[in-house]
Amino acid sequence: MEVHLQAKIKHWLSLDADEKSRKQIHTLLDNGDSDELAKRFSGRLMFGTAGIRGVVGAGPMRMNRLVVQQTSKGVAEYLKAQIKDASTRGVIIGYDGRHDSKQFAHDTAAVLTSAGIKVYLTEKVAATPLVAFGVLHLHAAAGIVVTASHNPPQYNGYKVYWENGAQIIPPHDSGIAARIEHAATQPILLMSHNEAIASGQLIILGDDFYQAYRCAIKQAITLQNHTVPARVSLAYTAMHGVGADMAETVLKDAGFTQVYSVAAQREPDGDFPTVNFPNPEEAGAMDLVMAEAHKHSAMLACANDPDADRFAVAVRKLEAVADMAASEAYQMLTGDQVGVLLGHYLLSHAPDNQRLTCRTIVSSSLLSKISASMNGICETTLTGFKWLTNVGMAKQTRDNQFLFAYEEALGYTIGSMVWDKDGLSALVAFAQLTAELAANNQTIWDRLEIIYREHGFYLNQQVSIALTADSGAPTIGEQLRALAPSQIAGRAVVSVDDISVGTRYYADGREEVIDLPDSDVLIYQLDDGARVIVRPSGTEPKVKCYYEVVEQFVDTDSLQTVQARAAQSMAKLIKSHQQELPG
Known part of the structure; x- marks a missing residue:
């Protein structure tokens, strides 16, 4: 095992007080499972606008008590720096029914109360929308919910809401991530559940x-x-x-x-x-x-x-x-x-x-x-x-x-x-x-048919396409921008939205500014109302494509006949577009 990996493991074990987690690492060490250890210590779960989410297990690339505590310390420090009365307004914490969720929520409360922040902790499991609701209802500075939503059983996660009751957006995600990186280098202080309640730092949200x-x-x-x-x-x-x-x-x-x-x-x-x-x-x-x-x-x-x-x-x-x-x-x-x-x-x-x-x-x-x-x-x-x-x-x-x-x-x-x-x-x-x-x-x-007859039958489908990996080649996005196709599947391109530069390019040469944050996305509007959206993956040689076709009704059409036409049109569009993609 390389020295650098050994140092990471030693540092982790010096901070991790959870016996269950420590035992997992020691078992991997005893078994000489260097590959698994390398995976678990290859970095740490990245904190983004969706918080963190991952498989439950020991190590910084897994969801566990120490990762939750370090994340919570980062959140606490960022909140205190950004919101002047965060400590008194407090943070609401809820959790779902996964096996580790209650423990992770209590660990989160222990870190925040130790950092001087008031915490409102749900007394039992709570649906995620209740936590978002609670931020505004309690005038809290933030909300945290421990959940992996609809992921498989081995996962758990940690989502953060800002004081406006919505999920965080940039720059809060990167700001919190930087604080977490710092928190991960030092021991984390915890306030016990009973001490936090006795001091008034922890309020349990009951049936009210x-x-x-x-x-x-x-x-x-x-x-x-x-x-x-x-x-x-x-x-x-x-x-x-x-x-x-x-x-x-x-x-x-x-x-x-x-x-x-x-x-x-x-x-x-x-x-x-x-x-x-x-x-x-x-x-x-x-x-x-x-x-x-x-x-x-x-x-x-x-x-x-x-x-x-x-x-x-x-x-x-x-x-x-x-x-x-x-x-x-x-x-x-x-x-x-x-x-x-x-x-x-x-x-x-x-x-x-x-x-x-x-x-x-x-x-x-x-x-x-x-x-x-x-x-x-x-x-x-x-x-x-x-x-x-x-x-x-x-x-x-x-x-x-x-x-x-x-x-x-x-x-x-x-x-x-x-x-x-x-x-x-x-x-x-x-x-x-x-x-x-x-x-x-x-x-x-009946209502769907009324809507479709007035506006057209809209059919949408998503396809992920694997591409040939070539680290030296331009990305699929770069290739498509260079190609600037005037047709897709035999349909004329009316306009292209390049979200990476915030511009809509019309086929006649006109340009418009698009009011969206930068993102590596291309949207092709076609002359028959169809639409193709290409979202290249930033981490893998694949691309996500979103297709939309529109079929209009004539008086003799039934909903079923229009659906059939739309499905046929969609199949042709997907097949042709995939064949036309570079790489």
Whole structure:
């Protein structure tokens, strides 16, 4: 083993007081597993705008108590430097149901209180949107939630909210990262749980806090449509996460009485025993909730991911019958479809001074079309909910308040109660939309078809493409900028947005400034309304491509025939574009 690696391990062991973690390292040393040790000590988990996330285990490249403590020390020092009253305003800390989450949350509290910062710690597991809500509710300087969201069981993570209740954006991420690097060189002081409580530094958030979030949903202006909720039937799963108690409660408060929870997935379980991957987007993850819905002939099969910040739904098909398999009787809606439905619904009820919506660059552009047709404004942001909410805050005015934002990865926020994605309020809003339609003898499918007939059928798809690695060759982004294609898949390029330089280049030579932070992204708008977005990976020889095609209806079309045409068009676009990519 090289001397440098030995020194890193020795330094780590001198700081790590956790016996479980130390034992892992000693076992690797005793077994002579230099490769695994080299992986674990090749750097440290990078702190970014999403905080940190990784596999639980010993060493600086894993999630463990020492990494959490060092991260918390960095956060504490940065907060005190940036926000003058951070120590007295305090930090709210919550955690999900993963095996290490409570311990990591308590370690975080021990570091912050030792640093002189007041801490509000949830007494039990809490959905991620409750922590985001709590930042503003408690007027805290920041929020921290220990969660790995919908990642596999072996993962955990640590997410930070700024004083505005939104996820941090630059420069706070790099500022905190620099403080963490310094904290990692020295022992970390901890204040015991009992001492922190006795000194008044640690306040435990009990039922009153959870009820405050519940009441906020109940009173939210955007969630006051109580049209015949009793007519809606739905199955629900928390996917072994923390959402069930609150989801069932807020649905009941809104008048929904036909709610059937999946018992096998209702309680928090960090092993996630009934799903291969606790992400509603993954194949098979919705099987049990669709089966529960089918058993009751329910209209909807709804899910939150394990920390309840995402919302997924499958809708009963019009032709569904009792002897069908559940997978045939229900169809999952895409994140874009849910986003479009919620945006259209909310705009149809919003007052004149609340018509600001947001979507990301890779989400369906249909929401922009709907907003424009309904006297609204739709802002487009970089990918990530941190951008949606921070931009929503920055762009709203007294005469045009923020209403709704979404990203295609099942994230939605409604109104300004929570400045992050909130799968619980989205669940209530979607149920209320369904109830309103039911009162008019309509379904979700009817509403989608009405939207598509007015604006066109928008189909979106994402593809990751591996490229030939060549360290000396220009990147795919550089090659595409040099090529400046005038056509993609036989369709003329109308404009190219190069986000890296903040400029839109039109085919006729005109240029426009794009108000987005620099990012290595190229967006090609094609002459038939189609769109291609290319996002090169900064770390691997691959590229993510996002495709959008638009098919218009004619009078003789059914929704099925337009869907089929769009699917055929999408397949041709993807195949041709992949063949045309350099490298």
